[in-house]
Each structure stands twice: as C-alpha cells, then as structure tokens.
Amino acid sequence: MARIPRAKRKSAVTRIADVARLAGVSPATVSRALAQPDIVTAETRKRVLDAVRRTGYTPNIAGRNLRAGRSMLALVVVPDIANPFFSEVFRGIDQTLAATGYGMIIASLDNSTERMAQAARIVFAGQVDGVILLNGNIPKAQGRAITDAAVPIVAACEIIPGATFPQVEIDNRAATRRVVARLAELGHRRIAWLSGPADNILEKARRAGFEEGAAAAGIAREEQTILGGDFTFRAGARAAERILALKARPTAVFAANDEMAIGFLKTIQAGGLSVPHDLSIVGFDGIDYADFCEPTLTTVRQPRHALGMTAAKLLAALMANRNAKLPRLTRLDVEHLWRASTAAAPAVREA
Amino acid sequence: MARIPRAKRKSAVTRIADVARLAGVSPATVSRALAQPDIVTAETRKRVLDAVRRTGYTPNIAGRNLRAGRSMLALVVVPDIANPFFSEVFRGIDQTLAATGYGMIIASLDNSTERMAQAARIVFAGQVDGVILLNGNIPKAQGRAITDAAVPIVAACEIIPGATFPQVEIDNRAATRRVVARLAELGHRRIAWLSGPADNILEKARRAGFEEGAAAAGIAREEQTILGGDFTFRAGARAAERILALKARPTAVFAANDEMAIGFLKTIQAGGLSVPHDLSIVGFDGIDYADFCEPTLTTVRQPRHALGMTAAKLLAALMANRNAKLPRLTRLDVEHLWRASTAAAPAVREA
C-alpha cells in the first residue's frame, strides 16, 4: 500500500470529500455545484455552498491541475528581475494575467546557465501553461529548447529572430534613426554612439538605426565615434572618461540605453563639462530615472506597460486556444522625449 | 468512466510509464533511480537514465506535488510590483529561494481587495508552500486570514504588529531619530516632516522617531511643520508648493520616503530655491533614484537585498521544518548616506 501517513497530511484542511459528507451529497456534486452552479438544483446548490462556507473549503489546486492538465500559471523569463526597465512591464503582464485568472512565476536568469536550465525545467515539467520571454533567448535545458515543450510562448521587448511565436516590440531601428535625424537638424555632426553588448538584439537594431540616420544626414564615418559599452551605468561612466580625455570631442552622445546615458551624464558633469551646453546627451528606453536626473534626459520612451499587457494578452489568447491566429510581430509606438539634456550644437549656437 | 479524451492529453509528452517501458523496469523504479539513485543497482540506474535521456523525460510537477503534498513554490505579496523599492528585495528573495529549489509567485495587490482575495485563495488552495508578506497586512479572503492556512509565513520591510511569525525589518524609529539629531547638530531647528499615509506602519515608526529626535534636540512643537503625504512623488511636489508659498520656511525637510523627497526637491528647485543652500532635504529608503537626482539625496539606505535574502532564508527554514525555532524579529542595519542635499542651516552659516 501507499497510504500516505497521517502526519504527512496537511492538518485540518478541508477536502472535497469533507464538504460532500457535510452536505450529504457526492464529491462529484460538490465539484459541479462549484464549477457549474447551473447544472445542479437550487436546493443542492444551497446545501453545498453552505457546507463550503462552514468549512472554508477551497479546492486543492494540485489535484485540480493534475486532472485538468493545466496549472493556470505563466512563466515570465527576465534577464534580471531588479532591472528597473522591467518593473512596468511586469505590472502590465501581471494585471492582464490576473484578470484572466492566471498567476505569474518570475524566473530571473542573472546571467547564469543554471538559472536558465531551471527555467526550462519548469516548462518541461508542465508547471506552467505559457511562457513570456523578456530575455531575447529561448531557454534550454540539456540541449532541449522550450519550443519543443508544446507550451505557448510569447516574446516581448527583446525579439528572437526566426522564432515563429508572437512577439512584441517597438521599432528600435526607426526610433534611433529619427533621433539621429533630429540631432542633425540641431546641427550635430560629430556624434558618438555609446553601444550595448555587440550580440544583443536591441544594440544591433539601434546601432543599425544610428548608422542609417547618420548616412541619411550625410554624416561621414570619420565624424562618428563608437564607444564600447554593455548597458550598465558603469559603462557610461567609463565612456565619459574616454571622452573627457579627448581633444576633439563629439557634440552629441547617443547611448543605446538610459542607464549608460545617465552614467555618462554624471561623469561628464563631474569632469567639468556642462550639459547640454558643451555636449548633448540622448538615452533610450525612457526609464523613470531619466525624469530625475539633472538635466532631464532626452530619450525614447518605450511603452513598458503596454508591452507587458500586449504580450500577456497574446499569451492568454494562445493558452485559451493553441491554434489562435495571431500576428507574428506586434510593434508598439514610442514617444520621443526631447528634454533638457539636448540642445543645438555649439558651432550652430556660435554662428 | 472518466477516461481523459485523447485530444486533451498533452501531445507527445513523455510520462514515467513511457520511460519505464523503454528501460524495461517499473515506474516505481524509474522514480527511485531519479530521486534516490543510490538505492538502485548501477545497471538499473544506467538503463533508466539512458531511457530518460532518449525521451527527454522530466517528471510532471502536478503529479509529484499532489503526491508529495507540496508545490515547491512560495508566494510573495507586494503592494505594487512596479515600486522600485522592491526590485532588489525581489532579487534577494529570488536568489535565495532558487538556491533552495523553490520558485516564486508574485502577487501585486495594486490597492485592490479583489487582488488581495486572489492572493489569499492561492494560499488556501495549497498552491504554495510558504508566503512572504511585503505589504504590511495579512491577506484575507471571505473573512479568513491566511494565518489560518497552516502555511509558513514571513513578513519583511513592513512589519505586522502582533504577528507571531518571523519578521524582518530595519529599526525605522532609531534611524529617523538619528537623522533628526544630525540635522539639529547642523543647526536646523525649523524642521518639517513630510509624512506617509497615517495608517502605514513605516510612517508611524518614522514619525515617532522624528518626534523623539526633535524632543531630544529641544526643538519645540512650534518649530516643527507636519506636511501631509502618501509616499508618492506627486505628494512631495504638492508639499513643495505649500512650502514655496510660506513666508517663514523650515530650513530642513525630512520626507518619510525617497520618492516624496525627490518630488519635493524637483518642485522646490523649479520654484527657484537652491538645495541645500536655502533648504536641506532628507529622504528615507535609499532607492537608486536617490543617487541620480541633483544634488544627490541624503537618505537612510535600507539593505534591500539583505531584507529579501533574510526573509527568504527564514521562510526556507520554516518550510523545511515547521517547528524550527526562529527569531520573531530580525533587524538589519541601515546606512546613513549624508550627501549633497543637506548642509548646515542658513542661520548657522551666516553666524
């Protein structure tokens, strides 16, 4: 026998059988009275609901899930749970999922392959009904990608090239191109690009937009500076030190994200330069910090809440119906915030 | 019969029975080879692991959980998932739980009783093995508090008075008192307190510390100003408008949290006052924004990562052993950051 020993049973927890006994009906009837009240008589319904109330019964989820073959849980995979960019994305996802009755498990990869494998195992173990990828990669465990797991997937923010599931992003390339065009209008020609990690999809798209914009404005390669970076505040600070040491400085610096832009800004100011008088700075993403630094940062605001909401809605549609016909790529609009960290190029002002 | 129809079964997913068949052993042996490899022969182990590898088998979690009576999931209840204060707390919790094999469900209350009830239902439904409360309240559903659910609970950041489970916080009162003492040393006597919601435990503790500090420094009630607030940036901005309209202004404003302090700072500056020359400002919490505003904000830095880690460790200990003897209250150290937003009081400078 495999009778589960008394000690191991959760103490004093009401099961469906307890409710059934109290109401004088079968467990099946309790189940029905709760899930589809209309198909039982009013009298039965009342007796069951009374018994439920008296016992404080809540159906056990593990039992229900095992039977139903679903968990009512979605997994959200994120590079770093503490990255401020994601906070609003989480809120959008959470609100949308909660409204559909789904819960949310968050897996933060923290740059660890072990954490990545953990996330993949959650999927293979059938622990979630769907996955939202915010990390730009398909998690794998022992060589198997979660795309093999027959669980709906949606990606957002960082797109995964070639993937066949729905994805949600902004048009990073076009937005960057537009910023460069505007900088050129302001008279900037010596423009620096402060880059993210070379293999990152956002860096690639934004960098491409930067180059297109520069080409369109007739800005020569020699007028451009490329500064290495990795999306961190520190990288921005380091780039600023390089620029401070230069004789012929760019008149504008466009960072691939806000955190680098702010790191750059703080260090450039500490080095005695005035922003935007000596140098214009632009960031990307529109995180809240961009509102708080001084001067306020010119940036491209991503619709973070809407990105999360849209991804969650697509996933909910897919979880409801695996064969739902959904757009492969959804692109949301950005907001260009021209603020105090940018101004006309020095040469133009002098002229 | 209740045979589950074929269409409803997850397609092509390997079950323990499939592995058993392939390895030529019983399901029980597969289970043992995976969970306790030492108790099967080397030969059996090899055959099972080969079959597992060939099929890509991962044990179904719902089945395991139902049998084991646990879910290997913890619930984290938070007032607002997008509040930047919590990001590092989440990371501390996540890292600690993940290291112990637990996953994390986040429930964001968003000021909604419905969301609160949802969170409570997750607990009553046995969906999680433990709960970390960051919201300062015990979730309830239909009048039943989750403390009745026989699931381990730990609270952090916002303490719940009278609760008997382990709680983790900083000494809010002492930290606030110390700040006021230091402001007094700097010559400030006309000090304003920019308050949080009156019923919030943090506001209560900090306000008490403020009053104790003022009393200790011999600052009379008439020299103090109390400004209403609710922890938001907006509330800080509104308070600044009130102060700008005043003839006799305080020389220092101490906000109950950083967001209000920054909202206050931005608006006071926009109103033409210079910080810290005309007015010193102090915040509380040490969120990242406090590093980015100009001038950098004097504040009390909470050990956010350690708060999360400590709470998760306590919960892990309790989930491993319900009867573990753990301290009721753990208090972590804060860091007092005296930065550019504070200076000696004007009168003192002039003297």
Next chain:
DNA sequence: CTGAAAGCGCTTACAG
C-alpha cells in the same frame, strides 16, 4: 440532476 468510478502522474509503504 446525481452518484460511482476512473484516471490525471507521481511516489512510497509494503511485500517479496
């Protein structure tokens, strides 16, 4: 409309 029974996938006490 309701009940008895099967079965979701797993683990473990029992027997051998």
Next chain:
DNA sequence: CTGAAAGCGCTTACAG
C-alpha cells in the same frame, strides 16, 4: 533491489 498497488484531490464521461 524491485514490482504491484494504493492513494494524493480533483473532475468528468458514463449510467441511471
């Protein structure tokens, strides 16, 4: 060391 069987708690196809 291994297998057969029970049972975790639930839902639903089937029969009445």
